[in-house]
Amino acid sequence: MLPPAWKVSSPRIGGGSLMSHDALIERFLEALVSGDRDAARGVVRDASPTLPEATDLIVDLFWPTYELIEKLNRNDQLSALSYRMSIRLLRVLADQTSASIVRAPSRNKRIFAVGGPTDADDLGVQMAVDMLEANGFTVAFAGGGIPADEILDHVHTNRPDALLMFCPSPQDLPAVRQVIDTIHEINAVPDLQIVVGGGVFNRADGLAEEIGADLWAADPLDLVDELVNHPDRKAEPEQRTVGRRRKTRTAA
Incomplete structure (x- = not known):
């Protein structure tokens, strides 16, 4: 369960409102820290209308949620079990999303x-x-x-x-x-x-x-x-x- 003082603060994304984005991240975080794989995958599916590309998911859903998990862990607001489950599940979803990234032409860098x-x-x-x-x-x-x-x-x-x-x-x-x-x-x-x-x-x-x-x-x-x-x-x-x-x- 998330700590009562926890609050999302994140930028507006796509065509959605700030409130809907915050609610999406909150649902995603709750699914991750509880280790609910089906719920976490469901949040990713629900995000597809406003985050249609794999890179959108990384920048506007995975990364801000990752930063929240790290902040909660630093502040001792997550148990070791919840922290490990959330990182492991997010890693799985990031791996799956990575496979669908459309890569730009090489910059030779x-x-x-x-x-x-x-x-x-x-x-x-x-x-x-x-x-x-x-x-x-x-x-x-x-x-x-x-x-x-x-x-x-x-x-x-x-x-x-x-x-x-x-x-x-x-x-x-x-x-x-x-x-x-x-x-x-x-x-x-x-x-x-x-x-x-x-x-x-x-x-x-x-x-x-x-x-x-x-x-x-x-x-x-x-x-x-x-x-x-x-x-x-x-x-x-x-x-x-x-x-x-x-x-x-x-x-x-």
Whole structure:
């Protein structure tokens, strides 16, 4: 059962009202945390009139619900059982939806993506990877728990256009910082873009700049937007300082 204080706050989607979208996410969340597979699939079916494409489901249903689950878990408002059931069921639905994504023509851009150590972390990165592939990027996704030296070896050997690292918690930050510092020091792949995302960067404004990332994003759609619109952006040395705030991008 959801905590009494829980409340949906999400943007309007498609042609539906804000209220109907919030109700849809609430139904979906309730089905996920209770492990009700039939009900969860029913919500996805009911969403099809306003979210007809697979990418619409990822951006406007799966991702905001995923963020709510993570927030409830961080605040100890979900039992371990409900949390695990919700993540596992959402992963199944995301996998099924991914198979129906219509992919855009190739951009001839290769991305190597790594994530955090848990199933929930992998799920977040997977949705981002799905959106990147839908928009013409070629992605190799290794999941989490990869040693820093193996990440560096892969980058130096395969020379992708971008390295995408998700950092969901503060405990993961030192490893991400180590990889970025080593890449800058060695400079073996000078054209490589370093892209970061995940909860710790969303909750600590300016952190991505401080550690020397070239791009950073709050969600999968933001990630695609950054990589499409800033393919050549590189961090400046003076960027790596504490306290500078990224300007909030306004919607077009």
